[in-house]
Amino acid sequence: MNEPDVDILLVEDSVDDAELALHALRKEKLANSIFIARDGEEALDFVFCRGTFPGRSFDHPPKLVLLDLKLPKIDGMQVLKAIKSDPRTRTIPVVILTSSREERDLVSGYDLGVNSFIQKPVDFDQFRATVKSVGLYWMVTNQPPVRADVKPNLDEEAPTDEVLLTK
Amino acid sequence: MAEIKEILLVDDNPADIDLTRDILSRNSCRSNVHSVADGIEAIAFLQRQGKYKNEARPDVVFLDLNLPGRDGRSVLAEAKSDPALQKIPIVIFSTSSAHEDIRCSYELGANCYVTKPGNLQGFVSTVSALASFWFSCVMLPGKED
Numbered sequence: 001m002n003e004p005d006v007d008i009l010l011v012e013d014s015v016d017d018a019e020l021a022l023h024a025l026r027k028e029k030l031a032n033s034i035f036i037a038r039d040g041e042e043a044l045d046f047v048f049c050r051g052t053f054p055g056r057s058f059d060h061p062p063k064l065v066l067l068d069l070k071l072p073k074i075d076g077m078q079v080l081k082a083i084k085s086d087p088r089t090r091t092i093p094v095v096i097l098t099s100s101r102e103e104r105d106l107v108s109g110y111d112l113g114v115n116s117f118i119q120k121p122v123d124f125d126q127f128r129a130t131v132k133s134v135g136l137y138w139m140v141t142n143q144p145p146v147r148a149d150v151k152p153n154l155d156e157e158a159p160t161d162e163v164l165l166t167k
Numbered sequence: 168m169a170e171i172k173e174i175l176l177v178d179d180n181p182a183d184i185d186l187t188r189d190i191l192s193r194n195s196c197r198s199n200v201h202s203v204a205d206g207i208e209a210i211a212f213l214q215r216q217g218k219y220k221n222e223a224r225p226d227v228v229f230l231d232l233n234l235p236g237r238d239g240r241s242v243l244a245e246a247k248s249d250p251a252l253q254k255i256p257i258v259i260f261s262t263s264s265a266h267e268d269i270r271c272s273y274e275l276g277a278n279c280y281v282t283k284p285g286n287l288q289g290f291v292s293t294v295s296a297l298a299s300f301w302f303s304c305v306m307l308p309g310k311e312d
Contacts, residue, residue, distance in 0.1 A: 091273035106308040110254035115278045117306045130304060137300040141293060143280040145273040146266040 003055040007031035007139065009062040011043040011079065012097075013071050017120070017127070021066065021097075024128040030135035035062070040074025043067070044082055047089055061092045063144040066134070068120075069098040069105060077108055084113035091145040095134060171302055175225035176202040177209040177242065178260075179234050183283070187229070187294050194298040201225065206237025210245055213252055225255060227301055231283075232261040232268055240271060247276030254308055258297065 008031045012018040018036050025031050037043040045051030047065070049058060065083065069076035076096065083089045093115040098105065101119065109117045118134055121127045138144075174191070178184050184202045191200060201222065203209050209230070212219045228246070232239035239259065246252040256278040261268065264282045272280050281297060284290045 091270065093273075093279065103309060106306055107254065110256070110308055113276060116256065116300075116304075118304055119306050133300060133304050137296060137304075138279075141281055141296040141300070143264065143269050143282055145280075146270055 003053065004033060005060045006033050006035045006062045007064065008034045008135075009037060009043065009046060009065045010034055011037045011040070011065065011067045011071065011076065013038050013068065017068075020124070020127055021131045024131040025135050028132050028135060030132075030139045031063075039072040040076060040079045042073075043071075043079050044074060047083055047092070048086075058088045061089065063093070064138045065092055065094045066097050067094055069096060069100050077105070077112065080109065080112050080114055093138060093142070093144065095138065097131075097134065171198050171226040171307065173223045173225045174198050174200045175209070175212060175228045176200060177204075177206070177228060177234065177239065178202065178231040179204045180231075183231075183290075186287075186290060190291055190294040191298055194295050194302070196298055196302055198226070198302070199223075205235045206239060206242045208236070209234075209242045210237065213242075213246055213255070224252075226307055228255060228257045229260045229297070230257050230277075232259060232263055232272070240275060243272065243275045243277055256301070256305070256307070258301070260297070 008025065010018060010021055012021065022034060022036070025034060035046060037046055046053050046056065047061070049056040067076045067079060071079070076098070080094055080096070083092060083094055090113065096109050096114050096117045097120050099120045099122070106117055118130060121130055176184055176187055188200050201212065203212055211217050212222060213224070215222055215224065230239045230242060239261065243257055246255065246257060259272045259277045259280045260283050262283045262285065269280050281293060284293050
């Protein structure tokens with residue numbers, strides 16, 4: 001069974017942060033559909049169409065992956081490395097959204113090919129504002145990668161605020 | 168968190184360079200904005216060769232694709248395969264919205280792809296959005312040099 005397209009894969013183990021991010025993205029109507037993965041393993045299963053996601057296709061990658069670094073099972077840097085080192089997935093934009101202020105995380109992230117690295121603010125309102133800015137930039141200003149076999153589609157559908165699956 | 172101090176604009180259209188500089192300054196950008204008009208100069212600037220030997224490495228590059236000399240794809244490919252340059256975010260800023268250009272840019276390691284609008288209002292709002300995101304939201308590593 002084919003699963004519906006997902007605009008944003010949000011990889012976040014904090015229920016509060018995931019809800020806040022989801023709220024900010026939905027309020028601005030920045031994505032038709034958002035999937036939340038709670039750990040690195042689930043994120044990789046989703047991106048690589050395996051595990052509990054056999055119905056997904058590499059032909060329909062998420063337009064954006066918002067990735068926390070400190071995650072259960074497989075950490076965010078390993079998730080980034082796996083996505084950016086596989087020719088099937090390396091063009092997917094990955095934005096790290098983390099509370100880490102470690103210079104080594106910044107260096108590793110950019111070395112591994114992260115598309116941008118964002119500091120997650122502690123303050124509630126600033127966090128929402130940051131997610132809004134990130135969503136606006138990546139879903140509106142930026143052109144997502146398109147596969148060679150995809151025909152142009154200039155008629156964007158209206159956002160529907162759909163959240164496909166949340167645990 | 169490193170502040171963006173140096174920006175390199177790579178564009179063969181002087182009017183687009185002037186307008187981008189103007190919009191960046193109106194968006195409270197206090198960075199040094201450098202510009203070069205072709206791909207050969209862009210690589211020389213990034214590698215700090217010749218007349219650019221005393222220039223600081225840019226913190227972010229806005230790169231057009233269709234350039235004289237060496238085109239933007241070639242500049243992007245070289246920068247992203249050079250360990251000394253690969254961490255520098257490269258924003259493709261091109262009039263092309265061809266799927267092949269977008270796909271190829273991501274394959275080569277572009278950090279993002281932004282289509283350059285053909286009208287003034289669109290141009291102003293797009294460069295403002297670029298400035299707002301890259302100068303206010305994004306964290307960059309400190310430079311080793």
